Amino acid sequence: MATTAQEQAQLVETSKRLAAFQAVKDYLRPEYTRVGIGSGSTVVYVVEAIAALGHDATANMSFYPTGAQSEELIEAAGLNLQYISKLPAGKQLDVAFDGADEVDDDLNLIKGGGACLWQEKIVAASAKQFVCVADFRKLAPRLGTAWKKGIPIEVLPMAAPRVLDELQRLGSQNPRIRPGLPGKAGAIVTDNGMWIIDAPFAPLLHAKDSESSAEGGSGSNGRGTVDALADRLIKIPGVAEIGLFFGKNGLEVASGAQKPVAAYFGMADGTVQVKTPGGV
Template sequence: MAGELSPIDKAKFVAAKRAADLVEDGMRVGLGTGSTAAWLVRCLGEMVREQGLSFTAVPTSTRTAELAREMGIRVISLDEAKWLDLTIDGADEFDADLNLIKGGGGALLQEKIVATASDQMVVIADAGKEVETLGAFPLPAEVIPFGWQTTQALIEETLVSMDVLGRTATLRMNGDAPFVTDEGNYILDLHLKRIGNCRQLAMVLNQIPGVVENGLFIDICDTVIIGYGDGEVETRDINEGTVEKDRLDFVETDNLFTDLAD
């Protein structure tokens, strides 16, 4: 039940709940991946069942697609949708300019494709995800398996000339085997500590052979909805330059809080 949630889960829930209100009948909506996005999918599922909300979803991962279908949400591919009205997703870090680090859940490639195919991208996050400078969270880079160690060496060599504090890249593991993305690729986590020039780094990384995409989302996010453990919600619109604050009451809802697995 909501009353039994930890403060951080309450923060994720209220951010997701506020973002769910942005979805209208007939919309084509990108659904992100991760723990906060899972709250969103459950909130939207309840709105479909209880309020008759009718929209079409394009998930950014197989596990989001599975949860959406379980919640009764209609799921289609991006090729079927062609263009989206809105994408709502989480973030591992965001700064004052709404630049993001994403990919902690391993879905950064699909997440970036879906977000850039949308009229608007809204990020939902707990307050702990806000940082002054990106980089404390390891930056994911999705790489093809062929020659991944060579790609790793090229990345680390390239980082020497970048404005970062750390230059180590490690292969993400899933138990004893490499973590494999939905596209069959590997992920190298770059331990940079601080990124001085996000735009430059994003461009340079994507020039390295073997790198498919990186987890820096620059000039993609339009709005961030920040949740707090006491139910407060803050909405920042980077285009309008507005900040709105609200507070949501917690209501115990079995449909939302039973068997939640992110």
């Protein structure tokens, strides 16, 4: 029997909660003192899972938000709020939890649907371990397969027209400036005073597929590898940050990793699927 829209929505929320509680159980160790908290609907359940551990378990932990939403969640849960700008030099977060708009088979991510991608990348790259939490809708073999809205790109407003032109030359299919709230004129403005451009591309290849790519992974005509396209996008003058999280994870480099060490997916059947660099 077909599910109603309300039943489907409830299924998605249940899936998010299952993934969040399992991720916190597996990756939030009692000895940790610095924890990153991302943005988005799934992170609501991450904070719920952390708060459920009780004050004694979290009293020595400080929580670093990626934006206003996660800051409010941390404070509402009675957790210790701290800011990434206050992280001592040479120190890292022990772990960071965040969601994603899409996750591919190689654990590359598209993020930025909530317009917090720059802060999210800073927090993720400041953590020894970045853990992604999502529901079954976000899992795809290639980035751009399920998420059709495009790669979020944070840009300087004055550079937006030029960036749009350059994106079209790179093969983006109808890139556009993201509008603000309904009934409010103009573009959405990020916490950093920037605009967001959403740039759809053809499904992207993994780095291991570059030799078989028609463009050798260059990202031309919208059909390249995640790494190659990311390199081109970030070099466009006026681009502040991009919503592709790629490259190395915290198991491969000591600092600066953008990719998760694990991705947790709440599945429609009530199970939680965990993807790591070694597989499922």
